[in-house]
Amino acid sequence: MWWRVTSLSPLVSSSKPSLLNQMRAAYGLKIWQAFSTEYLKRAEGGLPHPGRTPVTTFVLGGPGSGKGTQCTKIVETFGFTHLSAGDLLRNEISSNTENGVMILNTIREGKIVPSEVTVKLILKAIESSENDRFLIDGFPRSEENRMAYERVVGTEPDFVLFFDCPEEEMVKRVLNRNQGRIDDNIDTVKERLRVFTALNLPVIKYYSEKGKLYKIDATGTEDEIFERVHPVFAALRPKT
Ligand SMILES: Nc1ncnc2c1ncn2[C@@H]1O[C@H](COP(=O)(O)OP(=O)(O)O)[C@@H](O)[C@H]1O
Ligand SMILES: O=c1ccn([C@@H]2O[C@H](COP(=O)(O)OP(=O)(O)O)[C@@H](O)[C@H]2O)c(=O)[nH]1
Numbered sequence: 320m321w322w323r324v325t326s327l328s329p330l331v332s333s334s335k336p337s338l339l340n341q342m343r344a345a346y347g348l349k350i351w352q353a354f355s356t357e358y359l360k361r362a363e364g365g366l367p368h369p370g371r372t373p374v375t376t377f378v379l380g381g382p383g384s385g386k387g388t389q390c391t392k393i394v395e396t397f398g399f400t401h402l403s404a405g406d407l408l409r410n411e412i413s414s415n416t417e418n419g420v421m422i423l424n425t426i427r428e429g430k431i432v433p434s435e436v437t438v439k440l441i442l443k444a445i446e447s448s449e450n451d452r453f454l455i456d457g458f459p460r461s462e463e464n465r466m467a468y469e470r471v472v473g474t475e476p477d478f479v480l481f482f483d484c485p486e487e488e489m490v491k492r493v494l495n496r497n498q499g500r501i502d503d504n505i506d507t508v509k510e511r512l513r514v515f516t517a518l519n520l521p522v523i524k525y526y527s528e529k530g531k532l533y534k535i536d537a538t539g540t541e542d543e544i545f546e547r548v549h550p551v552f553a554a555l556r557p558k559t
């Protein structure tokens with residue numbers, strides 16, 4: 320298998336430059352306001368100025384693999400802030416923002432919203448938080464998403480969780496989710512699984528090859544899965 324469970328040691332150190340402090344210094348206080356395609360280009364190559372680094376974790380896995388459920392548990396135990404890319408996008412729909420209709424149609428079809436829109440929402444959420452530990456749930460969903468984020472932020476996530484779940488189980492969970500989501504129907508789920516395999520697995524492979532991936536067996540009860548997740552976060556430096 321090209322993915323593997325990495326050792327815990329890479330998690331302990333953290334004296335890299337702060338991505339947000341770098342961005343504030345270079346572009347002003349509200350990064351997300353200045354965000355545009357032009358901004359994406361300008362930021363390429365990373366930004367100067369040292370500072371304190373937030374811990375960022377990408378939480379990946381197919382639809383219904385249990386990303387959101389496990390993020391809630393990580394938040395309770397380890398004090399992270401949970402940023403669900405899907406929730407941020409759904410908030411845009413319910414707030415009737417200029418991109419709301421486009422986002423609704425994209426989610427309904429099981430496709431991926433343009434990177435610029437999603438990265439902007441994630442950065443805005445990071446900016447408005449006092450926390451320095453973030454779980455970015457359900458993003459990046461494609462190599463294009465990943466590169467857009469890394470171009471803007473100038474650094475990679477500290478590590479990446481991948482909830483590995485059989486398709487049959489994911490379909491069952493999604494169809495039982497019962498949250499009134501427009502994309503929790505069999506046709507959209509099939510497309511989301513196709514998109515996951517075609518576009519998200521390459522991202523998972525990328526981080527695996529970088530030694531940043533923690534592959535978690537996402538079968539069993541929620542508590543059993545959390546027992547597998549726990550040691551990854553327990554190895555982090557204490558929260559400041
Ligand atoms: N280990 C589990 N066993 C059975 N159902 C689960 C488990 N973990 C989560 N679920 C349920 O499956 C559905 C999808 O979980 P969720 O956390 O929303 O997944 P994701 O964010 O990856 O789509 C939810 O209804 C959730 O309550
Ligand atoms: O970075 C993201 C995250 C989500 N989505 C869209 O939002 C939907 C729901 O995402 P979410 O992460 O909420 O679904 P989950 O995997 O948790 O079921 C996806 O199918 C995509 O259409 C997207 O385009 N980009």
Ligand SMILES: [Mg+2]
Pocket residue numbers: 386387403405457
């Ligand atoms: Mg989710």
